[in-house]
Amino acid sequence: MSMNAPRGTVDILPKDVKAWQYVEEQIKEICKRYHYKEIRTPVFEHTEVFQRGVGDTTDIVQKEMYTFEDRGGRSLTLRPEGTAGVARAYVQNKLYGDVNQPVKLYYFAEMFRYERPQKGRMRQLNQFGIEALGSADPAIDAEVIDLAMTVYQSLGLTSLKLVINSLGDKESREKHRQALIDHFTPHKEELCADCQVRLEQNPLRVLDCKKDRDHPAMGTAPSILDFLNEESKTYFEEVKGYLDAMGIDYVIDPTLVRGLDYYNHTAFEIMSDAKGFGAITTLAGGGRYNGMIEEFGGPTTPAIGFGMGLERLLMALEAEGVEIPDTDKLDCYVVAVGKEAEQAAVRLVHDLRANGVQVDKDYQMRKMKGQLKAADRYEAKYVLILGEEEVSNNTVTVKEMATGEQQVLPMENIVDTLTGKLTGGSK
Structure with missing residues (x-):
């Protein structure tokens, strides 16, 4: 099997x-x-x-x-x-x-x-x-x-x-059909088995045959354009x-x-x-x-x-070497360290997705270094970091991956701020 x-x-x-x-x-x-x-x-x-x-x-x-x-x-x-x-x-x-x-x-x-x-x-x-x-x-x-x-x-x-x-x-095709029958009938036995049947049922399709396309009779077959x-x-x-x-x-x-x-x-x-x-x-x-x-x-x-x-x-x-635009890059990746941070991360990811942001997080229980590597592999534009300090202060550390620039923002403003960054609005 x-x-x-x-x-x-x-x-x-x-x-x-x-x-x-x-x-x-x-x-x-x-x-x-x-x-x-x-x-x-x-x-x-x-x-x-x-x-x-x-x-x-x-x-x-x-x-x-x-x-x-x-x-x-x-x-x-x-x-x-x-x-x-x-x-x-x-x-x-x-x-x-x-x-x-x-x-x-x-x-x-x-x-x-x-x-x-x-x-x-x-x-x-x-x-x-x-x-x-x-x-x-x-x-x-x-x-x-x-x-x-x-x-x-x-x-x-x-x-x-x-x-x-x-x-x-229909009239033009009927006249052409009869002309094809008259043309190919003397060569019928030289054609493939399929074309021998096509000659009787639908002679137009003899012209479409891949096996007999090099047969001399193909080159001299009557053209439909002469019968229009x-x-x-x-x-x-x-x-x-x-x-x-x-x-x-x-x-x-x-x-x-x-x-x-x-x-x-x-x-x-x-x-x-x-x-x-x-x-x-x-x-x-x-x-x-x-x-x-x-x-x-x-x-x-x-x-x-x-x-x-x-x-x-x-x-x-x-x-032709045409490249398909890469639309698979993440808007952001949320990194969480610690149980309380993990819970906050789940809620943050939910809120961001509800506001149209393409976002993912770690589900392999990796340490912070491993999560940052994952964010890099996914080519995330931004990384949002939640650790003990961020949870205590109700903040989020936002890192822009292209520049390495980091800033700490209030949790309550993060959705509006990030959507603004992604759409080219206010920062």
């Missing part, structure tokens, strides 16, 4: 969590500026939600889902991606009836995919995602892309590449025009199809060009998915979104 974490999962320890918290807080602030609201959906859904939403022909549904039967015989699946669950919640809770449209949502969620673990790609992964539902305006496609780029740039990443494509509307009807061409031009207006650089890649069945019109990926980042360069990907809401019994609802892996974001920050 193994008592280690399951393969493809990791423990995020306290020394690492602060980076996660910093990134999440920055992203939440950006979402607030863009007027997106948080949604939280269940960690598991009825399996049909992903079969319908993600698509039966995708690798996620066919190979990667963690699916099980509950005691009632119902088939449930740990969520492998975020969009289908949000779409289900949108319909079930009738968010399409809200007076304020579009409905603009974001989420932080754990995803589960049974795939070969490698750096930046785990079986339990953490994702930030955006979904904007209820607008067919190309401007919101540009807004969603802008939000994703803003997240990366605000955190300090510079080696970024935005790749975009249009998958067209006028409406789809106009839509794509408007999206590009909005990106140009915001000064967002992009590269058009006709082979970008994404790995999920639900995309149409705009598709995009953001990649890292940082040296040493690794072979898998994609940081985020998304696109428009008009039609999914109807799959869940909702009204015709255009929508667009993206998913961003947080593990890969942290890898990119590391690759």
